[in-house]
Amino acid sequence: MKIQIINGPNLNLLGVREKSIYGNTDFDTYLNDLRHRYPAVEIDYYQSNVEGEIINKIHEVGFTSDGIVINAGAYTHTSIAIADAIAAIKSPVIEVHISNVYKREEFRHHSMLAASCKGVIAGFGMDSYRLAVENLINV
Numbered sequence: 419m420k421i422q423i424i425n426g427p428n429l430n431l432l433g434v435r436e437k438s439i440y441g442n443t444d445f446d447t448y449l450n451d452l453r454h455r456y457p458a459v460e461i462d463y464y465q466s467n468v469e470g471e472i473i474n475k476i477h478e479v480g481f482t483s484d485g486i487v488i489n490a491g492a493y494t495h496t497s498i499a500i501a502d503a504i505a506a507i508k509s510p511v512i513e514v515h516i517s518n519v520y521k522r523e524e525f526r527h528h529s530m531l532a533a534s535c536k537g538v539i540a541g542f543g544m545d546s547y548r549l550a551v552e553n554l555i556n557v
């Protein structure tokens with residue numbers, strides 16, 4: 419089984435960026451733990467700060483991957499183009515957020531992507547990614 423995790427803008431700074439919101443762990447450390455937890459699953463990881471690169475990755479893996487877990491960062495709230503890419507592919511996509519976006523500024527309450535996704539997980543810290551991976555494994 420193959421699962422692709424895609425992180426969008428500013429998520430390369432996890433562990434450095436606004437720690438009170440996003441925590442102290444960098445993504446590579448978290449990913450290492452996740453891979454050890456599910457040794458039978460191939461978990462691939464891609465991060466980009468560039469909208470078009472995220473779209474290219476969705477196209478690249480979207481017909482072969484067993485599932486995609488995407489945290490599109492702020493593009494979640496703005497990107498019709500990423501929403502269209504998710505709608506165009508075959509693999510199920512789960513939208514995740516580390517923070518509980520509904521407790522935050524109003525502009526974070528709306529997702530352009532959610533309607534094209536299988537589901538949304540938000541507010542569980544880094545554990546949001548594990549919950550999404552677990553859903554893709556168990557279905």
Ligand code: DQA
Binds near residue numbers: 429494517519
């Ligand atoms: C985020 C929430 C977004 O609103 C924000 O722009 C991010 C991170 C989260 O994981 O909580 O960059 O997607």
